[in-house]
Amino acid sequence: xxxxxxxxxxxxxxxxxxxxxxxxxxxxxxxxxxxxxxxxxxxxxxxxxxxxxxxxxxxxxxxxxxxxxxxxxxxxxxxxxxxxxxxxxxxxxxxxxxxxxxxxxxxxxx
Amino acid sequence: xxxxxxxxxxxxxxxxxxxxxxxxxxxxxxxxxxxxxxxxxxxxxxxxxxxxxxxxxxxxxxxxxxxxxxxxxxxxxxxxxxxxxxxxxxxxxxxxxxxxxxxxxxxxxxxxxxxxx
Numbered sequence: 262x263x264x265x266x267x268x269x270x271x272x273x274x275x276x277x278x279x280x281x282x283x284x285x286x287x288x289x290x291x292x293x294x295x296x297x298x299x300x301x302x303x304x305x306x307x308x309x310x311x312x313x314x315x316x317x318x319x320x321x322x323x324x325x326x327x328x329x330x331x332x333x334x335x336x337x338x339x340x341x342x343x344x345x346x347x348x349x350x351x352x353x354x355x356x357x358x359x360x361x362x363x364x365x366x367x368x369x370x371x
Numbered sequence: 372x373x374x375x376x377x378x379x380x381x382x383x384x385x386x387x388x389x390x391x392x393x394x395x396x397x398x399x400x401x402x403x404x405x406x407x408x409x410x411x412x413x414x415x416x417x418x419x420x421x422x423x424x425x426x427x428x429x430x431x432x433x434x435x436x437x438x439x440x441x442x443x444x445x446x447x448x449x450x451x452x453x454x455x456x457x458x459x460x461x462x463x464x465x466x467x468x469x470x471x472x473x474x475x476x477x478x479x480x481x482x483x484x485x486x487x488x
Contacts, residue, residue, distance in 0.1 A: 293475045304479040
């Protein structure tokens with residue numbers, strides 16, 4: 262089955278700096294890669310996703326890059342703000358099911 | 372659009388009782404619904420996948436007789452935790468997608484916090 266690894270597990274950044282989270286996967290047939298943000302006790306919220314036919318996608322301060330050859334994709338958050346503090350999960354669609362990474366606790370300090 | 376609700380949001384029950392959790396897609400038809408379990412400070416673990424009108428497909432290690440799933444309509448799926456025990460205490464989250472629209476996007480419900488005493 263699909264194996265998704267996510268790094269780092271925790272990330273502390275100064276407000277205004279950038280944050281980068283990276284995920285690797287094992288199944289080369291996977292073609293859909295969403296990122297979710299989850300605040301404590303709340304539902305995961307889709308923040309951005311990318312499909313295998315593109316290498317990069319951007320939405321305001323958030324961007325995702327995908328390297329299908331190397332089987333890794335990354336989330337980039339620029340100009341971080343305190344409200345960006347949350348747990349971020351990458352996921353990989355494998356045969357119609359999402360396999361989640363272990364999550365990254367992001368803390369943005371003012 | 373793409374709103375998913377869950378009920379109840381929080382439930383406390385005694386060991387040995389059964390608990391039913393409802394998941395509804397409010398503004399779209401969900402051809403597929405998924406049930407996840409999330410323990411504190413851990414990731415989401417898929418328990419089962421259900422398609423409207425057919426039996427659910429359970430992930431390895433998930434007891435189908437303990438976690439009963441029903442997907443009776445395109446907007447409603449239920450998860451029943453039978454004979455609950457303290458180790459079943461967790462955050463249960465459903466998600467819904469509509470593959471007929473050609474999208475893999477899953478929309479998550481707000482989750483149900485289950486505490487078994």
